[in-house]
Amino acid sequence: MPGSTLLLVLDLVGVLAFAVDGALTATRAARLDVIGVITLGVITALGGGILRDLLIGRVPPATFSDWRYLAVAATGGVLVCLFGYRMGRRRVATTLTVLDAAGLSLFAVTGTSTALAAGLGPVQSVLLGGLTAIGGGTLRDVLIGRTPRVLSSGLYAVPALLAAVVVVISAQLTQTDVVGIGSVWAVLAAGLCFTLRMVGVLRRIDLPGPRQPPLH
Amino acid sequence: MPGSTLLLVLDLVGVLAFAVDGALTATRAARLDVIGVITLGVITALGGGILRDLLIGRVPPATFSDWRYLAVAATGGVLVCLFGYRMGRRRVATTLTVLDAAGLSLFAVTGTSTALAAGLGPVQSVLLGGLTAIGGGTLRDVLIGRTPRVLSSGLYAVPALLAAVVVVISAQLTQTDVVGIGSVWAVLAAGLCFTLRMVGVLRRIDLPGPRQPPLH
Amino acid sequence: MPGSTLLLVLDLVGVLAFAVDGALTATRAARLDVIGVITLGVITALGGGILRDLLIGRVPPATFSDWRYLAVAATGGVLVCLFGYRMGRRRVATTLTVLDAAGLSLFAVTGTSTALAAGLGPVQSVLLGGLTAIGGGTLRDVLIGRTPRVLSSGLYAVPALLAAVVVVISAQLTQTDVVGIGSVWAVLAAGLCFTLRMVGVLRRIDLPGPRQPPLH
Numbered sequence: 001m002p003g004s005t006l007l008l009v010l011d012l013v014g015v016l017a018f019a020v021d022g023a024l025t026a027t028r029a030a031r032l033d034v035i036g037v038i039t040l041g042v043i044t045a046l047g048g049g050i051l052r053d054l055l056i057g058r059v060p061p062a063t064f065s066d067w068r069y070l071a072v073a074a075t076g077g078v079l080v081c082l083f084g085y086r087m088g089r090r091r092v093a094t095t096l097t098v099l100d101a102a103g104l105s106l107f108a109v110t111g112t113s114t115a116l117a118a119g120l121g122p123v124q125s126v127l128l129g130g131l132t133a134i135g136g137g138t139l140r141d142v143l144i145g146r147t148p149r150v151l152s153s154g155l156y157a158v159p160a161l162l163a164a165v166v167v168v169i170s171a172q173l174t175q176t177d178v179v180g181i182g183s184v185w186a187v188l189a190a191g192l193c194f195t196l197r198m199v200g201v202l203r204r205i206d207l208p209g210p211r212q213p214p215l216h
Numbered sequence: 217m218p219g220s221t222l223l224l225v226l227d228l229v230g231v232l233a234f235a236v237d238g239a240l241t242a243t244r245a246a247r248l249d250v251i252g253v254i255t256l257g258v259i260t261a262l263g264g265g266i267l268r269d270l271l272i273g274r275v276p277p278a279t280f281s282d283w284r285y286l287a288v289a290a291t292g293g294v295l296v297c298l299f300g301y302r303m304g305r306r307r308v309a310t311t312l313t314v315l316d317a318a319g320l321s322l323f324a325v326t327g328t329s330t331a332l333a334a335g336l337g338p339v340q341s342v343l344l345g346g347l348t349a350i351g352g353g354t355l356r357d358v359l360i361g362r363t364p365r366v367l368s369s370g371l372y373a374v375p376a377l378l379a380a381v382v383v384v385i386s387a388q389l390t391q392t393d394v395v396g397i398g399s400v401w402a403v404l405a406a407g408l409c410f411t412l413r414m415v416g417v418l419r420r421i422d423l424p425g426p427r428q429p430p431l432h
Numbered sequence: 433m434p435g436s437t438l439l440l441v442l443d444l445v446g447v448l449a450f451a452v453d454g455a456l457t458a459t460r461a462a463r464l465d466v467i468g469v470i471t472l473g474v475i476t477a478l479g480g481g482i483l484r485d486l487l488i489g490r491v492p493p494a495t496f497s498d499w500r501y502l503a504v505a506a507t508g509g510v511l512v513c514l515f516g517y518r519m520g521r522r523r524v525a526t527t528l529t530v531l532d533a534a535g536l537s538l539f540a541v542t543g544t545s546t547a548l549a550a551g552l553g554p555v556q557s558v559l560l561g562g563l564t565a566i567g568g569g570t571l572r573d574v575l576i577g578r579t580p581r582v583l584s585s586g587l588y589a590v591p592a593l594l595a596a597v598v599v600v601i602s603a604q605l606t607q608t609d610v611v612g613i614g615s616v617w618a619v620l621a622a623g624l625c626f627t628l629r630m631v632g633v634l635r636r637i638d639l640p641g642p643r644q645p646p647l648h
Contacts, residue, residue: 026367030363030367030368032367032368033370035370035372035373035374036366036367036368039366039367039373040367050271054270054271054486054491055482055486055491055492055493055496056491056492057491057492059270059271059272059273060271060272060273060336060340060344061271064271064336064340064343064344065340067339070343120492120496123499124492124496124497127496127502128492128496138575142358142574142575143354143358143363143364143367144363144367145361145362145363145577146577147462147575147576147577148575150468150471151458151462151464151468151471151472151575151576152462152464152468154465154467156467157467157471158467242583246579246583246584248583248584249586251586251588251589251590252582252583252584255582255583255589256583266487270486270487275486275487275488275489276487276488276489276552276556276560277487280487280552280556280559280560281556283555286559358574359570359574359579359580359583360579360583361577361578361579
């Protein structure tokens with residue numbers, strides 16, 4: 001579990017971001033009822049963390065032990081139900097991208113820190129941090145039937161993995177397993193991931209596809 | 217694991233209901249071969265319980281330890297292969313809805329009881345009971361490429377969660393962790409969930425969607 | 433974990449086969465960028481094993497502890513990015529089928545052996561071996577939005593389960609839990625599965641569907 005107040009705050013902000021993201025996606029992409037909207041928000045918000053806890057062997061997952069996770073996730077969904085209609089279409093698209101990038105960045109940091117705190121090695125922690133970051137969004141995409149962003153979007157998994165690497169390196173340098181309270185590194189890593197992701201979206205940067213066969 | 221004969225019976229009836237549901241869905245929605253039909257029946261029947269056991273930390277899951285689960289699930293699939301063709305189209309649609317509601321209700325009760333028996337708290341048990349109930353159907357929907365019922369149908373997750381709450385409250389009142397043999401509460405909770413689900417379907421009750429933005 | 437060099441080699445060859453399979457599928461079916469291609473290759477290659485390790489209770493999964501798994505999986509994806517364009521369309525289709533059959537066969541053997549080595553009973557080991565075999569391909573299919581091969585293709589799960597049965601029986605006969613080094617049985621079982629799968633594809637053998645209702 002996150003060992004510091006900063007990590008808990010980052011984790012819960014990430015939960016809220018993904019919950020609003022998932023719920024808003026549900027209202028615009030799928031026209032679900034209020035329970036469907038809140039449910040998709042909760043799944044997007046908690047899915048990555050549950051997957052990581054399963055792979056670490058931490059059962060029941062933290063989200064089942066700490067009521068605050070589910071409460072924040074459900075709150076995100078409820079906020080969307082109450083106020084989501086006020087957003088115009090263009091603003092929703094931008095908001096979804098920003099929220100998803102925020103959740104991605106925050107979970108990359110907190111997921112990696114959680115893995116380190118559980119005693120996993122640096123490479124494992126980077127992988128699990130990346131998985132925590134992309135897990136909820138991938139679950140959301142699969143449930144509403146669209147190609148997961150981790151496969152279709154340039155600069156999605158890579159920024160998350162880079163943030164995870166920064167967290168692991170900073171943990172080694174500061175001789176701690178958990179990013180310490182008020183640590184600049186946590187914020188830097190999340191900011192790096194967020195910036196890279198948003199730059200990729202705004203400037204339409206995509207990694208090159210593999211060379212394709214000639215047409216003839 | 218279910219601590220009483222009643223719970224085991226309810227669990228296996230739920231397995232059978234979901235197995236026939238999944239297999240019948242496979243024959244009509246997807247035109248699969250006999251192995252595909254039986255496989256989808258088994259996944260629908262055992263998926264929710266396996267997910268719950270993973271989250272409780274009970275590995276290997278009960279379905280791998282107790283041969284009766286797989287046997288009943290496979291039997292449901294085989295029955296559909298042998299006799300499913302006899303059903304007319306309208307009867308299949310009704311049957312699928314009833315079977316799914318039955319499996320949902322029974323698993324909401326047995327899943328919650330299993331979580332309580334494993335020592336989980338009341339809120340956790342409600343969540344895991346709900347997950348057991350909707351898990352198999354959601355896996356089925358994802359595999360055949362349709363929007364999961366838990367997101368698209370009104371009154372699907374809510375009746376399951378209500379049944380789970382009844383189970384938890386009755387466990388507290390009777391000072392047992394497991395719904396006792398012959399307990400009226402188990403039947404009442406399952407009946408409540410089934411009734412709510414079927415009423416919602418028959419009277420086309422949907423929860424309201426979130427308020428949508430104005431058209432202009 | 434595989435207890436012998438042979439098993440490790442078979443496992444890693446299976447990982448490579450599924451990684452190239454998943455990555456090639458990504459380039460032709462989904463036009464993803466290089467990270468998406470490598471990611472789908474890695475998910476296809478490691479997904480079945482991760483699922484099996486979760487169900488056995490072996491966490492973190494072997495793929496997180498042994499760097500060779502991820503290295504081989506990523507290598508498969510990179511090879512496809514570098515050289516995949518050279519394949520003509522017809523050759524790709526054949527290659528995908530052969531690679532998927534190879535991965536299926538190898539993982540049926542190594543997955544079952546891993547389960548036996550972890551102390552699971554014969555029936556459980558057959559089930560988990562089958563799950564390891566079909567798991568990665570099913571994840572790949574779900575992520576790119578197509579009906580999983582385990583449901584749609586004749587002779588897919590059955591050859592895998594038969595190979596698993598051969599492994600379990602040979603383990604009983606030779607009084608070992610793990611298929612011993614250089615064991616003929618491992619190769620025979622994998623060969624049986626591969627042959628059955630390819631025969632089914634080449635001769636368009638499908639298991640019969642369940643009898644369908646009359647048209648009138």
